[in-house]
Amino acid sequence: MHAATQRAFQLNSAFDATFLMEMHDNDLAAISAILVTASQQISEELDRYLILAEKGDCSELKRRIHLVKPLWGYCGLPEMQMKYQHMEQFLGENPPAEVIRARLQSEHPCIVEGLSLITAEVVRIQEYLKQPAS
Amino acid sequence: MKTTAVIVEDLSIAAEVLQKYCQKSGKINVIESFSSVEDALPFLSENIVDLLFLDVEMPGANGFDLLDKLSYSPQVILTTSKTEYAYNAFEYSVTDFLKKPFTYQRFMDSLGKLKEDISRKDEAEEMSHIYIKSDGKLIRLENDDILYIESMGDYVKFITNEKKIITHNTIKNLTAKINPSVFCKVHRSYIINMNKISDIRENMLYIKGTQIPISKANRTMVMSRLKII
Numbered sequence: 001m002h003a004a005t006q007r008a009f010q011l012n013s014a015f016d017a018t019f020l021m022e023m024h025d026n027d028l029a030a031i032s033a034i035l036v037t038a039s040q041q042i043s044e045e046l047d048r049y050l051i052l053a054e055k056g057d058c059s060e061l062k063r064r065i066h067l068v069k070p071l072w073g074y075c076g077l078p079e080m081q082m083k084y085q086h087m088e089q090f091l092g093e094n095p096p097a098e099v100i101r102a103r104l105q106s107e108h109p110c111i112v113e114g115l116s117l118i119t120a121e122v123v124r125i126q127e128y129l130k131q132p133a134s
Numbered sequence: 135m136k137t138t139a140v141i142v143e144d145l146s147i148a149a150e151v152l153q154k155y156c157q158k159s160g161k162i163n164v165i166e167s168f169s170s171v172e173d174a175l176p177f178l179s180e181n182i183v184d185l186l187f188l189d190v191e192m193p194g195a196n197g198f199d200l201l202d203k204l205s206y207s208p209q210v211i212l213t214t215s216k217t218e219y220a221y222n223a224f225e226y227s228v229t230d231f232l233k234k235p236f237t238y239q240r241f242m243d244s245l246g247k248l249k250e251d252i253s254r255k256d257e258a259e260e261m262s263h264i265y266i267k268s269d270g271k272l273i274r275l276e277n278d279d280i281l282y283i284e285s286m287g288d289y290v291k292f293i294t295n296e297k298k299i300i301t302h303n304t305i306k307n308l309t310a311k312i313n314p315s316v317f318c319k320v321h322r323s324y325i326i327n328m329n330k331i332s333d334i335r336e337n338m339l340y341i342k343g344t345q346i347p348i349s350k351a352n353r354t355m356v357m358s359r360l361k362i363i
Contacts, residue, residue, distance in 0.1 A: 022237055023151060025158075038147055066191055067145065070215040070234035074147050081215075 009128050012121050015076040023074075032125040038071040039118040046111055053104050056097030062088055072114070080114045083107065136163040137248065138314075138355075139185040142174045142200065143167070143213060144192040148234055152187055152213065155241045162245070165358050171195035175203060180322065180351040182309050183208050185248065190214040190222075201226055206310060211244050261313045266292060266301045273299060277316045281330050281341050283308060285323035293344075320356050321349040328359055 009028060011017040024030040045068045052061040065088050072080035090103060139162045143149040149167050156162035165183065168174035172194050178186075186208050190197040197212065210228040212219065213236075223231045230244040265272045279294045285305045292299045309319045319325045320339065330341045337348050339356075348356055 019235075019237060022239075023235070024154075034147055034151075041147075063191070066216065070145060070148060073215070073235040074151065085215075 009125070011076070012117065012124070014117055015121065016078060017076065020076040028125050028129060032122050032129070035075055035118050035122045035125075038075045039115050039122075042068055042071055042111075043115055046108075046115075049104055053097065053100045056100065058091055058094050058097075058100060061100065062091035065091065075118055077114060077117070080111070083110065136161055137184040138162075139164050139187060140174065140178060140183050141167040141187045142169075142171065142192070142197065143187065143189040144169045145189070145234075148189070148213065151235070152241075155238055158238065159242060159245060163358060165355050171197065171200040174200060177351050178204060180349065181319065181355050182206055182314075185209045185211065187211050187213055190216065190219050198222055198226060205306070209248055264312065266299060266303070268299050268301045275299075277313055277327065278329070280317075280327050282327060282344070282346060283317075283325040295342075318352075318356060318359055320352050321347050334360075 011020065011031075020031050024034070045064055048064060049061060052064070065084055069081055069084040069088065072078070072084060087103070087107060091100070095103070139156060141149050141152055141164055143152065146169070149169070153164055153167065156164045162185065165181075166174075166177055168177070170192055178200070186200075188197040188200065188210055190212060191214065197214075201210065207227075210226065212223050212228050212231045213234055214231070215234045219231070229247050232240065232244055261277070263274055263276045265274055267273075275292060275294065279296075281293045281295065283305065284291045284293065286300065288302060288304065289300050290303045290305060290308065292301065305319065305323060305325055308325060312325065316327055316329065317325050318328050324346050326339065326341060326346060332340045332342070334340070334348075337350075337353065339346050339348055
């Protein structure tokens with residue numbers, strides 16, 4: 001796909017398009033690949049969070065949130081990275097298990113929404129890339 | 135000559151982007167990428183690199199543990215998502231601190247801070263000869279005359295076209311002092327003149343008929359130095 005054609009594609013305004021386009025030299029296929037990989041990793045980790053919260057394993061949960069946190073940034077969603085940063089800080093205070101569970105439950109829909117946003121954008125990009133170059 | 139670098143980063147996406155930035159810059163040659171300190175340490179103990187892109191928090195040992203264990207001090211650019219490490223970064227005299235994710239421009243700004251060391255490297259690359267102590271005198275050896283250097287415990291043997299000179303030194307010490315654009319450590323017991331290789335077969339290279347092993351840890355570095363068409 002030619003760069004000139006790709007410039008016509010507008011990323012969803014929720015994404016930091018300038019950052020993503022600059023990071024990948026306007027290569028939509030590369031952006032799509034990053035979004036797929038990152039969302040898979042974030043999704044896998046999300047399943048683990050609830051298990052760790054049930055166990056009350058605060059330090060491991062904090063560590064895992066820290067590891068995944070930049071992935072949101074690499075997806076061009078800095079607000080979600082900030083959300084994870086706040087969760088990490090919250091866990092640093094070593095709250096009791098029930099408080100962790102409650103916090104995760106309240107954050108869960110927002111994280112899922114973020115993941116859905118990524119999935120939808122991947123579909124949009126891939127459909128766009130399938131179109132013949134004009 | 136490009137600055138040689140190793141990436142130590144457990145987040146594959148971050149490592150890929152960093153690799154891409156290095157390539158785009160045209161200044162950095164990433165010779166290896168590792169996802170943990172445990173994997174990186176054997177390589178970095180065997181190979182001297184100019185620059186380390188180092189994540190701090192990784193499973194197992196952290197980035198600062200790696201710096202504690204290294205016997206030399208490469209330039210370090212920390213890549214982390216936690217600003218709390220800024221103080222440690224200062225303590226370890228790291229060159230820069232990149233908060234993930236970062237833009238290409240920010241990355242290039244960081245490389246700009248390496249300028250002084252790259253200049254120093256350029257000076258080393260201009261060295262056309264070395265002096266070695268032997269039999270109570272200093273002997274000048276032109277780089278171009280040296281075929282290879284072989285370890286003999288606490289001594290090393292310089293092999294040239296005409297002679298063999300034994301001197302009290304170690305391969306490790308020499309690795310840091312010789313001209314990096316000419317010489318390359320290929321095995322814990324051998325430094326070779328890259329311009330003298332006649333051929334390479336699997337894990338062996340040949341210089342004037344002498345067979346020299348290439349260790350697994352050094353193979354990537356050696357291969358990255360070859361002009362393979």
